[in-house]
Amino acid sequence: MDELLSMLNFMGMKEPEDLFSDVPGSVRKRSIGIGSGLDEHQVVERALELGRKNSIGMLNFLGNGIYDRIIPEAVNYILSKPEFLDSYTPYQPEISQGMLQSLFEYQSLISDLMAMDVTNASMYDGYSALGEAARMAYRINGKKKILIPDSTYDSKLSVLKNYVWGLNMEIIRYKIGNDGMIDLDDLSSKIDDETSAVVVENPNGYGILDKNVFAVKDIKKDAALIAYVDPISLGAVKPPGEYGADIAVAEGQQLGIPMNFGGPLLGIMSFKMDHIRRSPGRIIGESVDSNGRRAYVMTLQTREQHIRRAKATSNICSNQALLTLAASAYLSIMGSSGLKKVALLTIKHSRMLKEKLSAAGIKPYFDTESFSDVMFRLNREVMEGLASRGILGGLKLTSLIKDTSLRDATFFTVTEKTDAEKIEKLAKALEVI
Amino acid sequence: MEFRQAYYDEPLIKDIRSDSTFKISEDVDENLLSQDLKRKDLNLPEVSEVDVVRHYTRLSQMNYTVDVGIYPLGSCTMKYNPKYADRIASYEEFRNVHPFQPESTVQGTLQVMYELQEFLKKISDMDAVTLQPMAGADGEFTGILIIKKYFEDRHEDRTEIIIPDSAHGTNPASATMGGFDVVEIPSNSDGMVDLSALKAAVSKKTAAFMITNPNTLGIFEQHIVEIAKIIHDAGALLYYDGANLNAIFGITSPGIMGFDIVHFNLHKSFATPHGGGGPGAGPVAVKAFLSDFLPVPVVGYDGRRYFLDYGRKKSIGKVSSFYGSFSVLLRAWSYVIKNGDEGLKNATIRAVLNSNYLKKKVEGYYEVPYYPLKKHEFVLSTENTGRRALDIGKYLLDYGIHSPTVYFPLIVKEAMMIEPTETVSKADLDTYADVLISALKVPEEDLKSRPRNTAVSRIDEVKAARDLKVRW
Ligand SMILES: Cc1ncc(COP(=O)(O)O)c(C=O)c1O
16 A cells, blocks of 8 residues: 555645546546455365356266366466466567467478468467458468368357358358268369368268368369368378368367366368468468577468457457467377377267267267267257257257258267277167157 | 576477387288278377477477466457466366267266356346357357347348447458458547447348457447437447457446347456467357347256257358367356356456556556546556557567557557556556556667567568468
């Protein structure tokens, strides 16, 4: 309090009120009205009290965008370092080399994973990255039609629509065939000279690893190919760079980020080098300092809002830097061998799940290979029933795609964590509800 | 103060070779996947866990943090990030929750979100809140889409958003992303909105006026009531960029001032960590007549249970994947309950005091243009000193203190935008002022050779843009 008074005195003021003499009386607020504050230990107690209202320790078979995967404890530890956690965008690069090198490594690791030329320093989440990709396609070719499969979830589509609304782009759906893969004839018939981008998903919204995705480059004409992929699957599955993608996007939550009820997330965006000047978001480049030392710095900033303002390639400012660090630490700890194993175990478990549930009379929708999300024919509502037995799972496709014709489709999701024993428990529980 | 930042010639993670130590015991057939789905090769690093930890620890030592000192980036609000919030965000009870779980199993999570919505309403005097946007700019974009949908619903063809020349770059960028034309208006000699320019710019085409108050010069827009009237009389909406909300907690509010839409920057005003650039969170609040346009879902409460409410007929739909940056929301919630009415207001008072105190200490040396009383930040110009803001910023780094934001806002030449925040002491401010002043006594060539005590010295940005080495 003494400090406060002496500072006020220094400025020739008597009381704190004097600092607000420029705020007209007619707009003054009386009191906020949320009550008095708590002591620190009370805050922690209150948080725990609410936390305990969540059911925890449940067996998890939910997915469809967010996955319960192994997170090495070292990733959490690295993220908790205040030098990363409690710093900001490296506007002063000389004193921020740690974050800058880490972002440069992230750009490199993800480019390798995607087999793409370049990766930016993050978007907000997978869906907004897709929206930004569609806008980028428009900047590349000036065309306005976007093709996207009918297996894409409503919420993803809604985000995409919002991103391209201001550009008046038209979104057209193409069909997924009875094998769960792209109907190439249908897609081909919808591509014309006005097509700006074809969006493919692998795995798609039905959880299928779709081989037809690889053939799209041959039928897409001049349109940009945007691939929306699962980054874990890339431990084993063909990456976007191997099938001609111009832009590759993904949700990066699976790379070392807790589920956290769906946020914060990591929007991954990679592209061909040719497109870099039309791309959104921050990009870190390597350079040297005045003593010739290797050093990193934000580059190509003339695309960004703080310089280009209304003509910027995007409005993004704060991004998901800390989550890129999670992804980098995760990928480095896993290595190619670890990531491949996680991907293959996921496939092993999805096959196991199909077998077990089939035996219990619940049949998979498709014979085609699934990744994490496995779609079954199941008319019953099982979600609440399972929850009361400590199991999460049984999400209906209708809750993701309201107007789907596949009314009975129900998901159970596997990861490297859901081993035979857990799958057995699920199968048993499903028999009695 | 003597300062020397650590420096390691730290190799890239791919060049550190030690065998991966990661292990999952369960066996899997290497050739499980059919040939036609398989990728060719993958060359991720193979590094042991300890080497990964050491790599990132060494990198961390080459990064400034608010935990080592003042970080007065104007507009960015680099407050101290309280540790109780980190602790709470680490609880498994919150971290380990899937967004599609039955509502009955996530009542605690939903309650936190509901309470935060209520807090934000009270703080801002607005009527309805969405927590979905991922950052401030995403909140702006959400607000812009709400404006677009509102006028579409009214069959009014309004195509322009008016923005002052002092505005943050995200404002015009968000407006054009939504398909609007941006009309920029000049500031007056006090650094406030020029009312006659505003009147001249407003027309039947105006959809909204986007401002922040206090503005980016740290000056309170005293004519805000008149501004609101001009905008509303024209049938347009008034948008509040909440990046500077921490300057008015408990003093006034966007709702009282007549704003229709507000975004919050939880990573600024509510002390959540900036994460080296993010994640943030950018909730949006609106007046009742716009509530139906908010993104879905909003968290509802029926007196018995909390639920995800999708019932908004005119909703713009979704702006991000799920329900928002939950762990950031949780931290902000804990900051609000910790502080309460008094704590929040005191934070504002102290932030404004610190800013004006530091301004007073340096204004004999640097020009501080426009209206003299500032709020939580102020903008000085180094032009009168014959030195460049950039050089002075680099000089500060050599004392282990962070530079202010430089060259923003654009309307001040050689601008240094200084926001000390409430979480620095008088002693910190005195030191900061001393170093800022001493920068004027150092020979020009010496300034140009700064920084020298940081991990690396001044970086060749032209080379970075020319070579475009953006990956290994
Ligand atoms: C005045 C102002 N408006 C908007 C923003 C954008 O916020 P964010 O970085 O959270 O997207 C910022 C932050 O940099 C700002 O200072």
